[in-house]
Amino acid sequence: KITVRERGQVVTYEQVAVFDFTSDRRRMSVLVKTAQGKYLLLTKGADLVMKPLCEEHTPPPVMRKSLEHMDAFANQGYRVMLAGIRRVSEEEFAVFKEQHHRASTTITGRDKAMDDVYATMERDLLCVGVTCVEDKLQDEVPDTVQYLLRAKMHVWILTGDKLETAINIAHSSSIIDRDCMATAVIEGDEWSDIGPLARSALELAPGSKGKALVIGGHALAVMTEAGHIETFVELCEKCQVVVCARCAPVQKAEVVTLVMKRLKKISLAIGDGGNDVPMILSADVGVGIMGNEGMQASRSADFSIGQYRLLKRLLAVHGRYSSLRMADLIKYSFYKNVCFCTPQVVFAAYNLFSANTLHNEWIILAYNIVFTGLQPLAAAIFEKDLSEDLIDLFPEAYCTEERRNPLTATMLMEWEAHAVFQGVLFAFAALYGVAAREDTAFVEDGRAAGMDTTGFLLSSMVVWCVTAKYYVMIRSFTIMHYIAIWLSLLGFYVGLMILNFWYDDDAGVAVNGAGIINLVVLNELRSWLTVLCFVVLAATPDVVIAFLRRNYAPSEWQILQAADRFTGRQGLERLSYKTTSPPRRGVEPSPEPSPRNSHNGAS
Numbered sequence: 001k002i003t004v005r006e007r008g009q010v011v012t013y014e015q016v017a018v019f020d021f022t023s024d025r026r027r028m029s030v031l032v033k034t035a036q037g038k039y040l041l042l043t044k045g046a047d048l049v050m051k052p053l054c055e056e057h058t059p060p061p062v063m064r065k066s067l068e069h070m071d072a073f074a075n076q077g078y079r080v081m082l083a084g085i086r087r088v089s090e091e092e093f094a095v096f097k098e099q100h101h102r103a104s105t106t107i108t109g110r111d112k113a114m115d116d117v118y119a120t121m122e123r124d125l126l127c128v129g130v131t132c133v134e135d136k137l138q139d140e141v142p143d144t145v146q147y148l149l150r151a152k153m154h155v156w157i158l159t160g161d162k163l164e165t166a167i168n169i170a171h172s173s174s175i176i177d178r179d180c181m182a183t184a185v186i187e188g189d190e191w192s193d194i195g196p197l198a199r200s201a202l203e204l205a206p207g208s209k210g211k212a213l214v215i216g217g218h219a220l221a222v223m224t225e226a227g228h229i230e231t232f233v234e235l236c237e238k239c240q241v242v243v244c245a246r247c248a249p250v251q252k253a254e255v256v257t258l259v260m261k262r263l264k265k266i267s268l269a270i271g272d273g274g275n276d277v278p279m280i281l282s283a284d285v286g287v288g289i290m291g292n293e294g295m296q297a298s299r300s301a302d303f304s305i306g307q308y309r310l311l312k313r314l315l316a317v318h319g320r321y322s323s324l325r326m327a328d329l330i331k332y333s334f335y336k337n338v339c340f341c342t343p344q345v346v347f348a349a350y351n352l353f354s355a356n357t358l359h360n361e362w363i364i365l366a367y368n369i370v371f372t373g374l375q376p377l378a379a380a381i382f383e384k385d386l387s388e389d390l391i392d393l394f395p396e397a398y399c400t401e402e403r404r405n406p407l408t409a410t411m412l413m414e415w416e417a418h419a420v421f422q423g424v425l426f427a428f429a430a431l432y433g434v435a436a437r438e439d440t441a442f443v444e445d446g447r448a449a450g451m452d453t454t455g456f457l458l459s460s461m462v463v464w465c466v467t468a469k470y471y472v473m474i475r476s477f478t479i480m481h482y483i484a485i486w487l488s489l490l491g492f493y494v495g496l497m498i499l500n501f502w503y504d505d506d507a508g509v510a511v512n513g514a515g516i517i518n519l520v521v522l523n524e525l526r527s528w529l530t531v532l533c534f535v536v537l538a539a540t541p542d543v544v545i546a547f548l549r550r551n552y553a554p555s556e557w558q559i560l561q562a563a564d565r566f567t568g569r570q571g572l573e574r575l576s577y578k579t580t581s582p583p584r585r586g587v588e589p590s591p592e593p594s595p596r597n598s599h600n601g602a603s
């Protein structure tokens with residue numbers, strides 16, 4: 001039962017059936033029964049689908065007035081729909097009830113059958129008015145959009161609203177700047193009308209902030225056809241902002257696919273309703289907003305957020321840090337393993353490829369997990385190039401080369417070349433570098449010494465060197481980075497000492513059977529000097545290259561780090577507002593600089 005008040009009278013209706021809204025039908029209907037036993041069909045939906053259903057049985061003055069009201073509401077930014085009504089006879093209801101039962105019990109093609117049954121009822125409607133709903137923007141939406149635009153991202157709006165509503169939303173959300181952005185509007189049903197508008201849009205001179213394109217649903221369908229899609233692609237390439245109005249869900253997905261395949265762009269789609277699900281699923285990255293329109297978009301997305309403003313932090317902070325950390329994790333993991341294995345390859349030429357090893361089996365087993373496992377773990381969790389405050393002040397840092405390409409084949413080859421150089425250096429250092437000792441691998445009289453001393457010195461060089469490389473690699477140190485470094489080094493020596501005592505009661509004698517560590521070597525200054533000298537020699541190219549790059553060819557993040565360190569946060573805030581955009585009303589620079597991480601390297 002549905003009880004409403006009509007002109008001061010309380011009226012009760014019985015709900016008979018509900019025709020659910022779908023993205024294809026773009027309307028919803030309710031079939032009710034009055035107290036007098038009459039059946040009424042009440043329908044509300046988008047004007048594109050409702051107008052053909054109402055035109056034939058609605059007086060022209062009423063239809064014209066309804067459309068005028070709809071345009072007026074749309075120009076004010078409201079979401080508008082047409083409402084229609086039709087009386088249904090008992091005979092027609094009986095036929096509908098039978099068809100509805102048959103369609104609802106169909107095993108295959110049930111949705112299509114139900115839509116066909118609904119279509120038999122949703123016809124010959126009388127337009128009774130227009131509804132409008134204010135769709136208020138969430139907090140900080142204009143600021144977030146401006147941040148994305150300053151970060152050199154192209155922002156598109158794909159909406160099912162009318163063209164006027166879409167334009168109003170684009171203005172209110174600061175996606176289209178009325179004063180600084182040239183705007184081209186394309187709307188029509190045939191190419192004869194759309195073609196001249198498209199050519200004019202191509203020739204339109206951009207404003208100081210570029211050019212924006214606003215296109216209606218019918219025009220979008222025509223321009224994405226095979227014969228005109230190249231014109232649409234060319235037009236989109238010249239526009240910083242594209243607004244597509246009256247888009248069906250399938251059109252949203254097609255536009256996203258076109259951006260990825262024809263424009264060769266990485267796309268992110270964000271939405272909050274069920275109509276946005278196809279678009280979210282088609283994009284490279286889908287983001288769903290949990291809100292009043294349900295959880296469909298949130299459940300279908302790769303990431304779910306509570307408000308649109310959180311998209312800035314998701315992209316600029318979490319996205320930036322994750323990309324940076326993953327790249328460093330890959331480069332460092334490959335590097336330390338190549339550095340560890342290269343001496344084995346060199347040594348193979350001296351043992352006639354007999355599969356004998358310089359490294360002890362226990363060291364090989366624990367190298368990646370214990371001795372060098374904490375460094376990449378700490379980098380993958382805590383590494384960052386810029387603080388969150390700097391990222392918020394300078395959106396332009398998002399589009400820098402090192403952010404867009406944190407891992408390239410050239411970078412990876414450079415790291416591996418360093419690893420091979422260091423590995424070869426350590427191999428010859430272990431084999432020939434201490435020839436004055438009687439227990440080195442090859443002494444002057446040609447006798448071969450034991451493998452324990454040689455292998456232990458080699459492993460010590462590798463562990464210290466990859467740790468030094470890690471120290472040079474880190475961009476902003478935290479306490480966790482220092483803990484990872486010293487725990488790894490401490491674990492290398494303490495772990496091997498424990499194993500050595502476990503396998504041999506006399507720790508002062510080299511353990512030839514288990515061959516883990518020789519405490520006699522640790523007690524000699526020559527051993528420590530040997531490790532120190534060759535580690536310094538191997539790490540010198542890395543340190544020199546890092547120093548030269550930071551001082552003579554710095555990246556953007558290094559410049560911002562240095563400016564933050566030497567000018568303070570207030571100076572950076574003034575620089576950001578002066579060089580990009582004025583500060584938002586009511587926002588004043590903080591009187592005290594916020595805490596900063598300690599930065600690595602000279603500047």
